[in-house]
Amino acid sequence: MSGSNLTPTKIIPISPPTAAFKEIIGQSQSMKNIFRIVEKVAVSDTTVMLNGETGTGKGMIARAIHECSARRGKPFIQINCGSTPEGLLESEFFGYRRGAFTGAVADKPGKFEMAQGGTIFLDEIGDMSADLQIKVLRVLEEGEFERVGGHETIKSDARIIAATHRDLEEEVQKGRFREDLYYRLYVIPITLPSLRERRTDVPILVAHFLADFALKNRKPVMSVAPAALHQLVDYPWPGNVRELRNLIERIVVLKDGDCLLPEDLPPKMAQKMEPARMPSDAQPAGAEGLPFQTAVSEFEKTLILSALEKTHWVKNRAAELLQIKRTTLVEKIKRYSLEKPSKDK
Numbered sequence: 001m002s003g004s005n006l007t008p009t010k011i012i013p014i015s016p017p018t019a020a021f022k023e024i025i026g027q028s029q030s031m032k033n034i035f036r037i038v039e040k041v042a043v044s045d046t047t048v049m050l051n052g053e054t055g056t057g058k059g060m061i062a063r064a065i066h067e068c069s070a071r072r073g074k075p076f077i078q079i080n081c082g083s084t085p086e087g088l089l090e091s092e093f094f095g096y097r098r099g100a101f102t103g104a105v106a107d108k109p110g111k112f113e114m115a116q117g118g119t120i121f122l123d124e125i126g127d128m129s130a131d132l133q134i135k136v137l138r139v140l141e142e143g144e145f146e147r148v149g150g151h152e153t154i155k156s157d158a159r160i161i162a163a164t165h166r167d168l169e170e171e172v173q174k175g176r177f178r179e180d181l182y183y184r185l186y187v188i189p190i191t192l193p194s195l196r197e198r199r200t201d202v203p204i205l206v207a208h209f210l211a212d213f214a215l216k217n218r219k220p221v222m223s224v225a226p227a228a229l230h231q232l233v234d235y236p237w238p239g240n241v242r243e244l245r246n247l248i249e250r251i252v253v254l255k256d257g258d259c260l261l262p263e264d265l266p267p268k269m270a271q272k273m274e275p276a277r278m279p280s281d282a283q284p285a286g287a288e289g290l291p292f293q294t295a296v297s298e299f300e301k302t303l304i305l306s307a308l309e310k311t312h313w314v315k316n317r318a319a320e321l322l323q324i325k326r327t328t329l330v331e332k333i334k335r336y337s338l339e340k341p342s343k344d345k
């Protein structure tokens, strides 16, 4: 097929394999590894621990694990241990009996009970108090708990997925997180890569969010000037995909033009973090920009060239490296008129 396979409509061949991943964009090797692990862990009931900086998609992956599992259709219950007030967490987790405390006018089930048959997602688990850590450890070890103020022991069969942006090992060393709970949780750790560790995903994420927000705001899909795409790829993204998503949403809502230009980006992105990644001839002399498809093609061309260089133009290996079919690679080499330099080492 003609056209770049880095655009939203062309990501099918290397996009995540199941519908549960539909919204999770990523074609980089590190994301493909994540998708593979997620599919494997989904079929078991094993506890999964998701690590990664803020905005890397831990919440999305937790839901995808649930949706890929036999528990789909059953509740997916999320609780944020960081934002729920400390005093409320225990009753939120385990529920309470009428009269357990002032205001407990009726029995109320907690999240663990609500998640029966399904999955409970303990977000920001590193923020839990020492007291609550003991109680959660008991659920993990014995699969049971009591409601606050209750005596009846309740069995829990909820699958547990936990997440944190903290370094839990360090928290253990500092005595802030129980070691036994740490080991109980780290049965299958999955670490989500930061966006700067998978910069090749930036163009498709930009394309995805541009299309998504254009649709939501009933606006035409904007193109991107290569120089702007260049800055987006080079920026270190401390807030990861969330930061990128919010930026694109802001631009789509506020901007009236049909091309995203470097001046639409925050000034902090103008500073080059790393040397240029795209061929300099991809940058137009004027400020009018190229259609996004062209900008992405330039990026793709650079990727293909670098893979060919790395593999000394052994196409099978370059195709493997790029995770595309050899025939696709050959077609692209032809389309971009790429030639082996006469003195290729």
Ligand SMILES: Nc1ncnc2c1ncn2[C@@H]1O[C@H](COP(=O)(O)OP(=O)(O)OP(=O)(O)O)[C@@H](O)[C@H]1O
Pocket (backbone or CB within 6 Å): 023, 024, 025, 026, 052, 053, 054, 055, 056, 057, 058, 059, 060, 061, 164, 165, 241, 242, 245
């Ligand atoms: N791979 C991705 N594809 C598409 N959107 C993504 C991806 N990763 C993250 N997002 C977007 O970024 C936002 C943040 O993702 P999510 O809440 O899953 O991150 P998180 O790792 O849980 O962050 P935090 O630690 O701050 O809770 C989501 O709303 C989603 O829109």
Ligand SMILES: [Mg+2]
Pocket (backbone or CB within 6 Å): 058, 059, 123
């Ligand atoms: Mg989250």
